[in-house]
Amino acid sequence: MQQNKKSLLNCSHTDPNKILPIQYAWARTHYKNGVANNWTPEEVPMQQDVEQWKKPGFITDDERRMIMWNLGFFSTAESLTANNIVLAVYKHITNPECRQYLLRQAFEEAIHTDMFIYCCDSLGLDPDEVYTMYQTVESIKAKDEFVVDMTKSILDPNFAITDTESIQKLLNDLVGYYVIMEGIFFYAGFAMMLHLLRNQKMVGIGEQFQYTLRDESTHLAFGADLIGTIIAENPEAWTDSFKATITEKIKKAVDLEHAYAQDCLPRGILGLNAELIRQYLEYTADRRLQRIGLNTVYNTNNPFPWMSEIMDLRKEKNFFETRVTEYQTAGQLDWD
Numbered sequence: 001m002q003q004n005k006k007s008l009l010n011c012s013h014t015d016p017n018k019i020l021p022i023q024y025a026w027a028r029t030h031y032k033n034g035v036a037n038n039w040t041p042e043e044v045p046m047q048q049d050v051e052q053w054k055k056p057g058f059i060t061d062d063e064r065r066m067i068m069w070n071l072g073f074f075s076t077a078e079s080l081t082a083n084n085i086v087l088a089v090y091k092h093i094t095n096p097e098c099r100q101y102l103l104r105q106a107f108e109e110a111i112h113t114d115m116f117i118y119c120c121d122s123l124g125l126d127p128d129e130v131y132t133m134y135q136t137v138e139s140i141k142a143k144d145e146f147v148v149d150m151t152k153s154i155l156d157p158n159f160a161i162t163d164t165e166s167i168q169k170l171l172n173d174l175v176g177y178y179v180i181m182e183g184i185f186f187y188a189g190f191a192m193m194l195h196l197l198r199n200q201k202m203v204g205i206g207e208q209f210q211y212t213l214r215d216e217s218t219h220l221a222f223g224a225d226l227i228g229t230i231i232a233e234n235p236e237a238w239t240d241s242f243k244a245t246i247t248e249k250i251k252k253a254v255d256l257e258h259a260y261a262q263d264c265l266p267r268g269i270l271g272l273n274a275e276l277i278r279q280y281l282e283y284t285a286d287r288r289l290q291r292i293g294l295n296t297v298y299n300t301n302n303p304f305p306w307m308s309e310i311m312d313l314r315k316e317k318n319f320f321e322t323r324v325t326e327y328q329t330a331g332q333l334d335w336d
């Protein structure tokens, strides 16, 4: 660790209450991008979804299964993510502009939690079913346990950043939540739910997933910049064996999400199936690997180029009413 130089993890040289002058401009940029996408679930009408959900045969059993599995996964994954920010990351990341972003992100996770309350209430779903799926559905449980395990060591009250090993533990946590949970697991779920929206089914939930996707793309851009900065300032922690461990975990995450997709879509719906999701996962995992300076593994083409278009749309524009000429590329969000 660089003990004598001002750096992100060297709290003794950083006053957490002195945000100006800003040292890490990227953290401030992500904060402003988050604010620019401000939204609340109640802005989105659910009447059409309620009608479709209740109309016999309109939403097929296979579509219902996919919707329920994703509501079950996301409803609890949002609070797992929020808990990690507030209880683990915030304590150890003392840089004030990063903390400002973490507070914004925590607020956005509260909005996402609210979104699932709103969806359950609107559709009249049984909360005891939805909110226990992370324990009762094996493919969801396996994903959550994998991420929670990656973050256990920094939740230990005695954990402190004192040496190279502790920096690796922190990086392991950040990869677990920002890259794997938000950057890989969430994206397959987004693709499934937004595929329904493209078929004019469950459009209110779909619109809320669009807003959430834009929030999450900023979360993981921040996470990747945080990881990249920690590595740049502490290169001794980014050893070949640690890099190999991280790559293996990302590959394992792709397999877990693929198993989940097979469970969500045992027969496929509306031209979407688990193998297309697998391709998207491989494409996405490669992008995440590259973003944190690791080699790609799969070199698979993107089967869903429409996903990147959604991220680039202005908040005010409805996806279906927007022409290609109105797309706006947010320079900082180099994710698709």
Ligand code: MN
Binding pocket: 078, 081, 108, 109, 112, 216
């Ligand atoms: Mn979220």
Ligand code: FE
Binding pocket: 081, 109, 182, 215, 216, 219
């Ligand atoms: Fe998030």
